Amino acid sequence: MISKSTLVTGANGLLGYEVVRRLVAESRTVVAVDRSIGEVATLTDQAFELEIGDVHKLHEIAARYEIDAIVHCGGFSGPMVGRDNPALMFKVNVGGTLDIAELARQIALRSGRCRLVFCSSLTVYGDQPADDITEDFPLSPRQSYPSSKIAGEAILSAYAAEHGVDAIVLRIAGVYGPRRKTSCVLRRMITDALQGRPTHLPYGMGFPRQWVYVDDVVAGILLALDVETRPSRTFNISAGVNPTIDEAAAIIHELIPTADITLDEGPDPEDVTLGRLSIAAAQRELGFKPGVPLRQGIARLVEAITEPHRTERDR
Incomplete structure (x- = not known):
């Protein structure tokens, strides 16, 4: 249609x-x-x-x-x-x-x-x-x-x-x-790392987040x-997966070795605690197939956030 x-x-x-x-x-x-x-x-x-x-x-x-x-x-x-x-x-x-x-x-x-x-x-x-x-x-x-x-x-x-x-x-x-303007813990961790700031979250260790x-x-x-x-x-x-915030932080550290990210145990008090969503219906009836794994998506986000910082340094 x-x-x-x-x-x-x-x-x-x-x-x-x-x-x-x-x-x-x-x-x-x-x-x-x-x-x-x-x-x-x-x-x-x-x-x-x-x-x-x-x-x-x-x-x-x-x-x-x-x-x-x-x-x-x-x-x-x-x-x-x-x-x-x-x-x-x-x-x-x-x-x-x-x-x-x-x-x-x-x-x-x-x-x-x-x-x-x-x-x-x-x-x-x-x-x-x-x-x-x-x-x-x-x-x-x-x-x-x-x-x-x-x-x-x-x-x-x-x-x-x-x-x-x-x-x-x-x-x-x-x-x-890259174009997300509202609060995003991934962007915060990446931006802090690129600007040489430590990131401390009073939650997140072992807490799943379905990005x-x-x-x-x-x-x-x-x-x-x-x-x-x-x-x-x-x-x-x-x-189709629900990685934890600490797993995302580890990816960011791999991509930006100077990243200083620490997390406390426990859930984000402002987020829901939700198990992995089933996408079987979307796969079966719509032909939906996610194609960007978390590491690749974070790498794209790092590149998008890095570019303005690189431009500022080159001025």
Whole structure:
């Protein structure tokens, strides 16, 4: 199911930007929207500033470009963002998803189809240390962010059941990559090492963290966007492994021998304790296959972070 024109929300963010880049590289028509278009405007002339909640402009853009598919990456991007303003978190994430679901319903009424891919999060599972977490595991959020994602999933489930909206939910692991702007322990350890600072974390030794490189997530999103038929509506997207923070620190030390990283025992108090996500459904029904192992992804991140430091030293 190759869409004619795809709308990407949150298009200047970590995921949205790379989705737009891939679609443009494949010579596909893509319309990018975000509250600030920034760098994504260098990828496409069809990039527009759009505040979540501006439904009139949203529908006008969709009609102008004959949108028939949507990738919804917009909204608050993690539990570390907007922690002190839960009301705004719910307004943006839940209200924004409702607006997108209604847009998809109206597009489908007019044109007969509209695929909608929604970027949810592994945090919806809450604390569940057992491995092989499948999509039918109970959801147990303990923060506003995963609660807002569950609400978005429920909205799409209702729109799919009652109105035939062709929605696919992707529960995505912790995404890392060069363009990530929000808090990231990998970036912190690398940046500290490059700047000659020690890193001490009061947690992390033996604590698993399910990172997935941004390119693998984008591949999963495009597979979900294009798949013809599938029995499931919800898929886990991860690297299929759950390395510990100390294992990641060891990789960074191998790549940057001067790195001085120390960790205490125990879990990150601001993160969920979650066993390895099963990606069997995504592999079977979408053809998803993660291709960037942690060491390779960290090496890419080191290179991306090193370049600005190298430029500064050369001035």
